[in-house]
Structure formats: structure tokens, C-alpha cells
Amino acid sequence: xxxxxxxxxxxxxxxxxxxxxxxxxxxxxxxxxxxxxxxxxxxxxxxxxxxxxxxxxxxxxxxxxxxxxxxxxxxxxxxxxxxxxxxxxxxxxxxxxxxxxxxxxxxxxxxxxxxxxxxxxxxxxxxxxxxxxxxxxxxxxxxxxxxxxxxxxxxxxxxxxxxxxxxxxxxxxxxxxxxxxxxxxxxxxxxxxxxxxxxxxxxxxxxxxxxxxxxxxxxxxxxxxxxxxxxxxxxxxxxxxxxxxxxxxxxxxxxxxxxxxxxxxxxxxxxxxxxx
Numbered sequence: 045x046x047x048x049x050x051x052x053x054x055x056x057x058x059x060x061x062x063x064x065x066x067x068x069x070x071x072x073x074x075x076x077x078x079x080x081x082x083x084x085x086x087x088x089x090x091x092x093x094x095x096x097x098x099x100x101x102x103x104x105x106x107x108x109x110x111x112x113x114x115x116x117x118x119x120x121x122x123x124x125x126x127x128x129x130x131x132x133x134x135x136x137x138x139x140x141x142x143x144x145x146x147x148x149x150x151x152x153x154x155x156x157x158x159x160x161x162x163x164x165x166x167x168x169x170x171x172x173x174x175x176x177x178x179x180x181x182x183x184x185x186x187x188x189x190x191x192x193x194x195x196x197x198x199x200x201x202x203x204x205x206x207x208x209x210x211x212x213x214x215x216x217x218x219x220x221x222x223x224x225x226x227x228x229x230x231x232x233x234x235x236x237x238x239x240x241x242x243x244x245x246x247x248x249x250x251x252x253x254x255x256x257x258x259x260x261x262x263x264x265x266x267x268x269x270x271x272x273x274x275x276x277x278x279x280x281x282x283x284x285x286x287x288x289x290x291x292x293x294x295x296x297x298x299x300x301x302x303x304x305x306x307x308x309x310x311x312x313x314x315x316x317x318x319x320x
Contacts, residue, residue: 048072048259049126049177053117055079055104055162056130057086061181061229064251065128070097077117077124079104079131079162081308103309104131104158114165123169123176126258129159130181133307136298137195147299148195150309155199159206170219177220177258180207184227184266192298211263222258226250226267 052069056062058080066089069076075096078086083101090097098117102109117124132155137144159180170176185193186200204223211221228244250267257265299307 049074049255051075051121051124052126052128053077053079053114053124053162053166054128054130055158056128056132056181057089058082059130059132060247061226061250062130063089064247065130065254067092068248068251068255074126075121077113077121079113104129104161105153105309107161107164110161111165118166118169123173124166125176126179127163127166127170127177128179128181129162130179131155131158131162132181132183132199134196135307136192138192138298139194141298144195144298146310147307148198150307151195151199152202153309154307155196156202156206159203163210167214171214171217174218177222178210178214179222179224179254179258181224181226182207184225186225220258220261220263222263222265224254224265224267229267 049069050073052074054062054065054069054076057066057078062080063085066076066078070089070092073096076093077098077100078089079100079102080086081101081103083099086099086101090099098120100113100116102113104110133151135147135151137147137151163178166176166178170178180203182203183196183200185197186202186204189197189201204225207221207223211223214221226245229247229250245268253267254265299310
């Protein structure tokens with residue numbers, strides 16, 4: 045099967061969705077720059093097609109490191125036709141806790157700034173070739189704030205607005221900018237959730253749906269689509285009622301608590317619950 049996209053840069057390739065995207069793209073015959081923090085995971089993916097893959101392990105918030113990655117990949121393969129900013133972290137947040145301010149800062153660096161540092165080195169080259177797609181993986185959580193999840197919601201809400209701005213800027217350059225808003229995917233990021241997750245989706249199904257939608261030129265992609273309609277219906281409720289319903293749900297564990305995800309760059313124990 046030939047790939048619609050032949051040259052792809054993918055961040056967050058170590059996580060559940062990232063690995064699923066990588067395997068799907070490699071299986072379709074694409075050359076893929078695999079960007080993440082776990083070299084062993086990336087090398088396992090690259091071994092599926094070593095002649096078409098390269099492994100990079102920068103911090104996505106490090107501008108210099110991301111520019112070096114982009115320069116190396118374009119030196120090898122030329123300008124990509126698809127760049128997916130998928131790196132992300134999640135975790136509960138409590139504004140009353142001083143330690144959580146560092147969590148918010150780092151989450152914004154990875155989830156929001158990381159998308160801009162991923163795209164920036166490629167924008168001029170994409171403009172020159174007048175084709176390509178930039179994809180930012182946001183979240184349904186960016187549509188409305190949720191109790192105990194302020195840092196994550198803020199980072200994904202900010203990402204949605206950034207992608208809107210970028211889409212407007214590049215509209216005349218034949219570059220598609222797609223905003224992906226997953227609901228709940230069965231990955232390490234959701235494994236510690238203590239609340240109901242309607243519409244839970246397997247990452248392999250999400251990866252196929254995402255790539256198919258981007259190939260069709262879709263600029264707004266919700267995975268699965270029905271969770272987007274549910275979120276929109278809930279947002280029609282009066283704020284007081286909506287907030288009361290959410291307050292009745294268990295909160296996501298804070299970083300450092302049992303079942304919480306780790307965030308790279310913070311002094312907490314390392315584990316695999318990171319989509320970077």
C-alpha cells in the first residue's frame with residue numbers, strides 16, 4: 045500500500061497514539077522521523093523500516109534541539125509533507141499546591157510550546173513547496189475547563205487557539221493545518237483515570253482515522269466523532285449545572301500521587317505514562 049504522505053515528522057512517537065501512528069505510517073511506506081524521549085522504543089519502531097526511519101530524542105520545548113532535528117531530517121529526506129505535533133503530557137493540578145505551579149509550567153512547555161517548536165523549522169520550507177500538512181494533537185479537554193485538570197485543559201485550549209491562528213496565516217500557502225481533538229484513548233495517559241471515559245477508543249483505530257481525515261484535508265478532527273457531539277451537548281448546559289456535574293466526578297491524580305503520570309523535566313519518578 046502506498047502512503048498518501050511520503051515524508052513525515054512525528055513527535056510523541058513513544059506514546060500510545062504516537063506508536064500507533066508510527067506503525068501505520070511505516071506500514072504504508074512513508075519515511076518517518078521518529079521523535080520522542082525513549083530511544084529503545086523509537087529504535088524498535090525504526091527497526092520496522094530502518095532504511096526509511098530516523099530516531100531523534102530532543103526535548104520538544106528546546107528550540108535549538110528541535111531546529112537541529114529538523115535540519116538533519118530535511119538534509120536526509122527533504123521537506124516533509126506531514127508534520128504531526130503529538131508530544132503531550134497530562135496530570136491533575138491543584139492551584140492551592142505550590143509544587144503544582146511547576147507542573148503547569150512544564151505542561152505548557154510540552155503541550156503548547158512544543159507544537160510551535162515542532163512546526164517552526166518546517167514552515168518556510170513547506171511554504172516554498174506550497175503543499176503539506178501540519179497536525180496538532182489537542183484534546184476534547186481543551187474545549188472547556190474541568191475541575192482538577194486546569195493545567196492540561198489550559199495547555200490544550202491554548203493549542204487549539206494557536207492552531208486556529210496558524211491555519212489563518214497559512215491559508216494562502218496551500219498548507220493544511222489540522223486540529224485533532226481526541227476524547228479518551230486507551231493509552232498510558234488515561235490508565236490512571238478514576239472516572240468514566242465514554243467513547244474509549246483504541247489508539248490503532250484513532251491513528252487510522254486521524255491519518256485518513258488529514259489526507260482528506262480535514263481541519264477539525266474529533267476522535268471518536270460521537271464524543272465531540274456529547275461534549276458540545278454538555279457545553280450547552282448552564283455553567284452552574286455543568287460545573288456541579290463535573291465536581292461529582294473523581295479527579296485525575298496529581299503528579300506524584302498513586303496512578304499519576306510522570307512529566308519529563310520534573311523531579312518525579314520516571315515511568316512510561318508519557319506521550320513524548
